[in-house]
Amino acid sequence: MNRARRFGTVIGLVVLCAILWILTPYFLTVSNLLNVAEQTSINAIVAVGMTFVILSAGIDLSVGSIVAFAGVVLGLALRGDQPLAVALALALATGVVCGLVNGLLVSVGDLPPFIVTLGTMSIARGAALLVTEGRPISGFAPSFRVLATGRVGFVPAPVIATAVVYLAAHVALTRTTFGRYVYAIGGNEEATRLSGVAVRFHKAMIYAVSGLMSAIAAVILTARLNSAQPIAGMMYELDAIAATVIGGTSLMGGDGTLAGTLVGALIMGVLRNGLNLLGVSSFLQQIVIGGVIVVAVLLDTMLKRNRM
Amino acid sequence: MNRRVLFAAVLIFSCASCNRAAPATGAGGKPTVALVLKTLNHPFFVDMRRGAQEAADRLGVTLQVQAAEREIDVEKQMQIVENMIQTGIQALAITPSGSREIVSALVKARDAKVPIVVVDTRLDPKAAADAGVHAETFVGSDNYEGGKLAGEYLVKATGGKARVGILEGIPGHETGDSRLRGFRDAVKGAAGVAIVASQPANWERDQGFNVFQNMLQAHPEIDSVFACSDLMALGAVEAIRAAGKTGAIRVVGFDALDDAKKAIASGSMEASVAQFPAEMGRAAIESAVKVIHGEKLPDEIKVKLELVTRDNVK
Numbered sequence: 331m332n333r334a335r336r337f338g339t340v341i342g343l344v345v346l347c348a349i350l351w352i353l354t355p356y357f358l359t360v361s362n363l364l365n366v367a368e369q370t371s372i373n374a375i376v377a378v379g380m381t382f383v384i385l386s387a388g389i390d391l392s393v394g395s396i397v398a399f400a401g402v403v404l405g406l407a408l409r410g411d412q413p414l415a416v417a418l419a420l421a422l423a424t425g426v427v428c429g430l431v432n433g434l435l436v437s438v439g440d441l442p443p444f445i446v447t448l449g450t451m452s453i454a455r456g457a458a459l460l461v462t463e464g465r466p467i468s469g470f471a472p473s474f475r476v477l478a479t480g481r482v483g484f485v486p487a488p489v490i491a492t493a494v495v496y497l498a499a500h501v502a503l504t505r506t507t508f509g510r511y512v513y514a515i516g517g518n519e520e521a522t523r524l525s526g527v528a529v530r531f532h533k534a535m536i537y538a539v540s541g542l543m544s545a546i547a548a549v550i551l552t553a554r555l556n557s558a559q560p561i562a563g564m565m566y567e568l569d570a571i572a573a574t575v576i577g578g579t580s581l582m583g584g585d586g587t588l589a590g591t592l593v594g595a596l597i598m599g600v601l602r603n604g605l606n607l608l609g610v611s612s613f614l615q616q617i618v619i620g621g622v623i624v625v626a627v628l629l630d631t632m633l634k635r636n637r638m
Numbered sequence: 639m640n641r642r643v644l645f646a647a648v649l650i651f652s653c654a655s656c657n658r659a660a661p662a663t664g665a666g667g668k669p670t671v672a673l674v675l676k677t678l679n680h681p682f683f684v685d686m687r688r689g690a691q692e693a694a695d696r697l698g699v700t701l702q703v704q705a706a707e708r709e710i711d712v713e714k715q716m717q718i719v720e721n722m723i724q725t726g727i728q729a730l731a732i733t734p735s736g737s738r739e740i741v742s743a744l745v746k747a748r749d750a751k752v753p754i755v756v757v758d759t760r761l762d763p764k765a766a767a768d769a770g771v772h773a774e775t776f777v778g779s780d781n782y783e784g785g786k787l788a789g790e791y792l793v794k795a796t797g798g799k800a801r802v803g804i805l806e807g808i809p810g811h812e813t814g815d816s817r818l819r820g821f822r823d824a825v826k827g828a829a830g831v832a833i834v835a836s837q838p839a840n841w842e843r844d845q846g847f848n849v850f851q852n853m854l855q856a857h858p859e860i861d862s863v864f865a866c867s868d869l870m871a872l873g874a875v876e877a878i879r880a881a882g883k884t885g886a887i888r889v890v891g892f893d894a895l896d897d898a899k900k901a902i903a904s905g906s907m908e909a910s911v912a913q914f915p916a917e918m919g920r921a922a923i924e925s926a927v928k929v930i931h932g933e934k935l936p937d938e939i940k941v942k943l944e945l946v947t948r949d950n951v952k
Contacts, residue, residue, distance in 0.1 A: 362721075365720050365721065368720075464810065464838060465810040468738040469738065469768070479742075555739040557739045559736070564710070606704055606718055607725055612707065616707060
C-alpha cells in the first residue's frame with residue numbers, strides 16, 4: 331500500500347544524488363559518501379525516536395534538549411572517572427528517564443504531547459545548563475572518542491551504530507506487538523483502548539524509546555566533538571521531524587516506516603553536503619532545505635490522494 | 639516499475655564510481671581557499687567576509703565562504719569543514735565556533751594535508767596539542783587587551799567610582815572569556831569600582847535587553863555596563879531607555895558595530911572597543927596564500943584594536 335510512497339522518497343534521493351553528481355565532481359566519491367553517512371547519523375538516530383512518536387500521532391519537541399542533557403551527564407560521568415560502561419549507562423538512562431517523564435505526562439496526565447514536550451524541552455535544556463554552569467565539558471579519553479572517530483574496515487563507527495539502531499528499531503516496529511500497538515494507537519487510539527490494549531503503558535514506552543534514541547545520539551555527538559555542550563542539539567527536533575515527514579510518515583499518525591525516515595534523513599544530509607560542495611551561500615541553503623521539506627510533503631499528499 | 643527504478647539507481651551509482659575528483663582549482667587553475675565563519679548573520683562576520691573577498695580577488699585565489707546558521711552550532715561548522723575538505727581546498731581559514739570542539743574537525747583537515755589559518759577565536763592550546771593539530775598562524779585581535787582597554791576607560795571616565803553590571807557572552811567561549819578577564823583585571827586595581835552582577839546574554843541583542851532589564855531590577859544602583867559584544871550592549875541600551883535611565887548609565891561595548899557608533903554619537907552609549915574584522919579577513923586570506931606558496935608565517939598576526947568614544951566616533 332505505501333510502497334509507491336516509499337519509492338517516491340527513494341526516487342527523490344536518487345534524483346538528488348544524480349543532480350549533485352552532474353554538478354560537482356566531489357560528490358560521488360567513496361570518501362564523501364562516507365562523510366555524508368557519518369554526518370547524517372545523529373539526525374537519523376534522533377529521527378528513529380521521532381518516527382515512533384509521530385506514528386503514535388504524537389510529537390516530541392524535547393529531543394534536542396535531551397541530547398544536550400544526556401550528553402552532559404555522560405561528560406560529567408567521564409570527567410568523574412567513571413568507567414566507560416557506567417558513563418554510557420548513565421547517559422542512556424538519562425535519556426530513557428526524560429522520555430518516560432514525557433510519556434507519563436502525555437498518557438497518564440492526558441496532556442497534549444506538543445505542550446508537554448515544549449515544557450520538557452525547556453526543562454532538560456535548563457538542567458543541562460545548570461549542572462554544567464553553562465560551560466562545555468571537553469577532552470575525553472581516546473577509548474571513548476573511538477565511538478565517533480573509529481572505523482570498522484572503512485566504515486565510520488557512527489554509521490555502524492546507525493545501522494544497528496535502525497535494524498533493531500525496524501524489528502521492534504514490524505515484528506513485535508509493541509510495534510503493532512504503535513501503529514494502532516496512531517491510527518485510532520480509542521479503538522485500540524477498547525480492544526483491551528494498555529494504551530497508557532505503550533504510549534509511555536514510545537516516548538521512552540524517543541528519549542533513548544536522543545541519548546544514543548548524544549553519545550555519538552559528544553564523542554564526535556570531544557565535548558559535551560549544554561547548548562548542543564538545538565533545533566534537532568525540527569531536523570528529526572523533517573526527516574520523518576520527508577520519509578513519508580503521516581503527522582496524523584498510524585502510517586509510515588523507518589526506512590522512509592532513514593531516506594528522509596539522508597536526503598537532508600545529502601542536500602546540506604551537496605550545497606556545501608557547490609559553495610552555495612548559507613542563506614540560500616536554508617531556503618533550499620525548507621523548499622525540499624515542503625515539496626516532499628506536497629508530493630506525499632498528492633500520491634495519497636491518487637491512491638484514494 | 640520498481641525494478642526499473644532500482645536498475646536506474648544502480649546504473650547511476652556505477653557510472654559514478656569512476657573517480658572524477660581532482661584537486662580543487664577554481665576557474666583558470668586558481669587555488670581555492672575556504673573561509674569557514676561562525677555565522678553570516680552578524681555584521682562582524684559580514685565585514686570579515688568582505689575583507690577576505692577583496693584580498694582573494696587581489697591575489698587571484700578562489701574564495702569559498704561557508705558558515706553555520708547559528709553562531710553556536712559547532713557541529714554544523716564541523717560538517718562544513720568536512721565537506722570543504724572533500725572539495726580539495728588548498729587552505730582553510732576558520733573562525734572556530736568552539737575552541738576545543740572544532741579541533742576534531744581540524745584533525746581531518748590535517749589528515750587531508752590542508753593548512754589551517756585560525757581567525758578571531760583561538761584554538762584551545764591543550765586540545766590542539768593533544769590532537770596534534772597545528773595552525774599555521776592566528777589572525778586576530780587580542781581580546782584580553784580589548785577588555786582591558788574597556789576597563790581602563792571605565793575607571794577613568796567614572797573617576798574610579800562605579801557599580802558595574804556585566805553582560806557576558808556564551809560561557810566557555812574563548813573570545814568572551816578573554817574580554818571578561820581583561821576587563822576584570824583592569825578594574826581590579828580601582829577600589830571604588832565594584833562588579834555587582836555578571837550574567838551571560840549569549841551574544842544576542844534581545845537577550846542583552848532581557849538580562850539587563852532583570853539585572854536592573856535586582857541592582858537598581860548599577861551605573862555602568864560592560865557588555866562583551868555590541869549586540870548585547872545595544873540590548874542593554876534599549877533596556878535602559880525603557881527604564882527611563884538613558885544618560886544615567888554608561889554602556890561600554892565591544893566590536894564598534896555601526897549601530898553602536900550611532901548610539902555613541904547620540905550619547906545613549908559611552909564607548910566601544912573597535913575591532914577590524916575586514917582587516918582580519920584580509921590578513922587571513924593573505925596568510926593562507928602565503929602558506930600555499932610555502933612561506934613561513936609568524937605564530938600570531940595581531941590586528942589592531944581601538945577604543946571608540948564620543949570624541950573620535952565617525
